[in-house]
Amino acid sequence: MRIWLLAREHLGTVAVLFVLTLSACLLVAGLPRATQSSYDEALRRSLSDAPAVQADLTVAVESRGRGEDFLERAQFDSRERLWRELLPPHLRPLTAAGGHMSAKTTLTPITGTGGGTYLNLGWLSDADRRVKWVQGREPGAPATMRYEGRTIPVFEAGVVAEALRELNLRIGQTVMIGENDYAAVKLVGVFEAVSPGDRSWSHDDDLLNVTKIQPPGSLDFEKHVTALLSDAGLRALSGEGRNLTYRWVLPIDARAADALAVPDLQAAVAEFDRVVGLQTTGSPYRVVTGLPKLLGDFLAALSTAQTVVYLVLGGLLAVALGVILLAAQLLADRLDHALTLARARGGALRQVAGTAAGLTALAVVPGAVIGYALSYLVPGPVLPVVHAGPLVVVLVAVGFAAVRLALVHRTPLHERRDDVAAARPTAKRLTFEVLVVALALVGAYLLRARGLDASAGQDPFLLVVPVALTVAAALITLRCYPYPLRLFARLAARGRAAVPFLGLTRAARARAASVLPVLILLPALAVAVFAAVVSDGIATTQRVASWQQVGAPIRITSGLEIPAEAIERVRALPGVERVVPAQTGRVQVGFGAERAEAIAVDVAQWRRLLDDAPFDLPPLPDGGALVSPELRGRGTFEIGWQKRAKVDTRGVIDSVPGFFTRGKFMIVPLSVQVRPAVNTLLVQGDVAISELARLVPTGSVTSQKEALAAIQDDPLTGTVRWALVVVTVALAVYALLAVVLSLVIGAAERGRAVSFLRTLGLSERQAQRLTVLEILPMILVTALVGLGLGLGLPAALGPAVDLSSYAGDLPVGDYSPDLFLPSALAAGLAVVAVLGAYAHTAISRRRSLGAVLRVGDLV
């Protein structure tokens, strides 16, 4: 049969199928690309935000004697080339050119300081590029001197200005280092970093800053700094008698990172460590990097994002396929006459099914190809699903058309007698359905009991359970919804009005064709509601997290006391509505060594600041204290904070938002202090952060809005929420399409029934009400079940899906009972269905009764 002729004849249906396939393929191929590209973006950001010393690959080796010393730059260079050659293929694109080498001693004490001050010696391969000399001169070649009967080297070195200040040194001074193997360091210059913000300095922070360490049990700080040597100095630097470490830094280029390659990267780092270790001649070479941990953390966050996105994308694919099948069914119904005739006139089953498949393919294949091509406009890597998705759509649509029509036309004369008797389910089928429902419930229970196995990557079980739950809900709906309808129909039969009785009876006897709309609407609503609820849950938790981080709309904290005039200036700033001063500090609890964090603040005023906040502080009367759980049960106790004061426990709080979350802490009234040294301001008002920072120069200003923006700015968070929104919208559209398509599919039959009833005296208005009543129960029941399922899914899966990494590390558990969006979805669907039914009857009214009835005689 001429397929193009059929296509022209059924152009409308073919176009619907084409558009549906196009949009489905675009979504199915485009969304994974977009999400994957944001995963990549997230990985890049997590790599570039991490300190270089953590992300970069560093090969390190210690020198334990003269034989293991590297004295020349050329030796370093040849090793660097070797390391780059040894890099596993997966790591190669990720490592950038450049990088540097260093030789540094550690724990090199200044003689006679008793281990209190350390002046290490360091050499950088690219010092000439990275430092500038601001005082004195560049170090030159080392000399020698006699010291305690031995000839020792005298290194010329430079330090940063901070080191001179902290270690009490001066230019020109010669410092003796070492406790056994002595050496002298002559300080000849002061340097500073050309660009201190450069990431590579995180490898050599010891050169730029003095590190202060408080050893356990000591009150004094140890001070460590590294002095910079020249190339000539390197020649005299030996590992003999010193802790000397050589390092080759291979920087990571975050821009080349690819989220898909992360598991390979982890293996590659281990492999690199192994092959580097094999190069050992003396002391072992080893790879020092925090990269595997960074990648591991990223993978953990990624796996949750993927789970959620896969869930909703899977739902979207299923629903899109369902709607496409509905359109294919519409096309098959439209072809029925032609194919029945062809079959009766001697068309083989192959010819009939082939025609249907060919026509469907004619609509579906170009749509899929265009959708697939358009998906290449979406930035992102090409995943296997990008190819597989459109292919699945095409195969399912064409296969469905072929198989369905082959089944229908298996015998040439197919007289449907569904009007006489509905098929009764067999015992086998009932058993199967009960089994599916039971398995879904058991699966959900097990998932809740077990939680998510983050280490295993994608958890197939987690993906299967929602599908099973949806199928179970659909089965129960399909099986059970005629019963209440029949009850209603029986009640309506007693009433005087004919329309409710007829409408409900027809709805309760709906053909099996209504199975497909239920199977589409249910997951569409369930996934849309699920997505909306999860998205809303994340948003709410993000807000809570931002408030918990800051504790007030704006918080100014300062290391020093904020003077009263500064506070007044802040108060006077236009836009500032309320300023609550507070003092934080460490207080002595009782008379012993016990310490606790405390904040002194007027709680009543603070509570007023928190009007918009998603949490509340308990009120605190004067003289009382709110204490952390660890401090509970002490009744009235004394604290030592500037002066001694007695406080009375008035309540227990789990955390002080913006300040303390664990350990021992308390809130006391500001009146505890005779003269409070205010170091914290809690501000409310619409005012620029920079303005506040200018007024309180010693303070650091954070605002809840900034904190929220920072939480929301994370690419993974953005992806999850964005994917949820896109899928919600797409599913809503698909649900509406499903309603419209199922209306159109049943149009002819309904038109006949209505026309017949109109000859019996049914008015047009009654006909409209009849159509609405007929279609509404299915929509309403499905909408309600879908709504319930969507609301139930997050609760059912909640413990298994850890969304905390998208919500400022707060667990997203409190799925708010905000029913607005889900209900709006369900209500919108019902309204559109009603409108569609009205529009449908309005259109069919144009056909004359006679024509309709005559057509009705045909089938």
Place this chain on the structure above:
Amino acid sequence: MNPTLSELEADATREKAAFGGDAHIVCDNLVRIYKTEGVEVVALQGLDLVIDKGELVAIVGASGSGKSTLLNVLSGLDVPTAGVARVAGMDLLSMNAKDRLRYRRSVVGFIWQQTARNLLPYLTARENVELPMKLAGSRRGRRERAEELLELLGVASCADRKTPEMSGGQQQRVAIAVALANSPQLILADEPTGELDSETSEQVFDALRKANRELGVSVVIVTHDPLVSEQVDRTVGIRDGRTSSETLRREGAEGQIIAEEYAVLDRVGRLQLPRDFMNALEMERRVRLELESDHIGVWPAREEPSDD
């Protein structure tokens, strides 16, 4: 004398002359039962029918008497439940799907009552006629054959028109051409004039008769239309799923048509008496038969003599 066992056995295995012999259409005790959930509808209850090659036969009967079921069975669209149905030597009960397809392609052609159902509205008349040939896979001469048939049936002018551009009569004549496309041996028509006025019916019936006379095709027409049934050689009446009567027409000595109505006697000797005959004589439950030299007399059951 009682037959011996061996005689009985020989009798059982001896091939009997088949019912209907080598007639073109043979239905013997044909049964078709529709089963829907819990309800059985017996549409054909042991129907017998014999039609010879080249005959033009009308089948009449009340609505629901099983006419259309019989036609569906004969056209190979439906499979009978039991009995014998043979067309052109092919057994309709034992055919597999492939045979059935071949049967529909080359042995039988049919015409439905609804003009719209016979033709695809978006194809021209010629394309509609070519369709069965295409489906059967014949490659050459399709166009010529189609035009020849349209010419024969007097609708050559409609060759390039689509269904909506033709009158009902023209559509039905094109439908006859479609049915004839693959040179079938038998044409079945289900109320072909049911939707047409008497004048157009005449044209359509003429076309059918032309096919019957000129192409030698057997034609079976299911009809309510007395105009049609009066013009065929034989009219078979069906009642309650059985053939009940036959009307034969022949030309009398003066050229007038003489129609004689017969009741059908089946192979086991069953006979359906016309209902109005029975009513007129208040025959019910029992009748008395008397064999005369050249006929059998049927009398109402005698009143039982009372005891008094």
